[in-house]
Amino acid sequence: MPASQFWNLSKEKQEQIIQASLSEFAEYGFDLASTNRIVERADISKGVLFKYFSDKEALFIYVCDVCMGDYFESIPRVSADSLFDFIRRTTLHKMQFIHHHPLTYQLLVRVLKEPKHPVYAKVVASQFSLVQQFADDLKKVLHQVQLRPGLTWEHVMNFITWVGFGLQEKYMASIPDVVDERLEHSFQPMIDELNVYLDILRFGMYKGASES
Template sequence: MFSKFLNIDKEKQDRIINAAIKEFAEKGYDRASTNEIVKEAGISKGLLFHYFQNKKQLYLFVFDYCYELVIGEFYKKINFQETDFFMRMRQAVMVKMEMLTTYPDIFKFIQEVFMEESAEIKVEFDKKKTELTHINIEKVYEGIDYSKFREDVDLKKILKIISWTFEKMSDEALYRAKLSPTHELDYQTIQAEAEEYFEVLTKCFYK
């Protein structure tokens, strides 16, 4: 679908992608202007729509690009030799915090996507987010030593409770960010809150 764009030189690709990330992250989907994107990228509007049929296609492409970049780097940094469930989860939080300093604009954009309410893309992205969450839960649990968990409680239920806990924590953090003028997530607070839950859940579900 995006072969025309992928065939141009890397420097021009980067200019267009970076301009789109900046505009979408700052203004959200509905308010983002393709005029501003082409101005920032130094190309014509006709050329942008030669590569992408419309703003929605551009948004979808940029999200997939950013997500694949971040998730690829994330899994390179995760030590899958660590088989303790909660140590793996702590590691995941620390890696994410580290990557926030490396890719601030990309994380800002992805954060805005997860808060996006535009009717034009909301249904499609809600489905995509659900699918990606499921895929990544399976991946991050890979190789875990489940023998540490209590045997008198169903393991599947334990994992569901843990997943629901952090999904709800994430939802609450996003909701607080939506209410703030800057839409900024307080990652230090989130990290501290996650650690509190790790301690409680360890006591509840480990032998």
């Protein structure tokens, strides 16, 4: 987290530093990013930057946390007819968010494509609280949906989480590093397979199972 001096800055100056850092990290990744370029873009001195953040790693993790927080906060918390409707809406929203925030996408794809990188691994670990908060919000949105006896929301969320991580691992290498004309086409196989697993959750896996 930033030092207290950072929070004493105006919102505009905070955003200037965040955007300068995001541009640098998205373009160069953590290892090749230059704090000299960041402070030049942010119009501050390096000494001032390191009053706000203990080191480049702390700055990187904070910027990633801001990006992920912005994404989760942008997801509409509106009532849905079913869990499946909500997930499909969220998938569409994710594509819209990516197109409007190309640098955020570029940075987070860097992180996800190198999960064994020591700093990127810390970023991924720091996101679990956001994922949990999103899951809690999802349960509130879908509180009216009745589950069959013996099934809890924890079971459902675990299934969705594991499928999501599995698909991410399977398709990450084929996803472009930047937002371009290939993006939607490259995401489509992952979306199609996600829909298959959602149908398994909804209808079961045996022939003759009927929609509930």
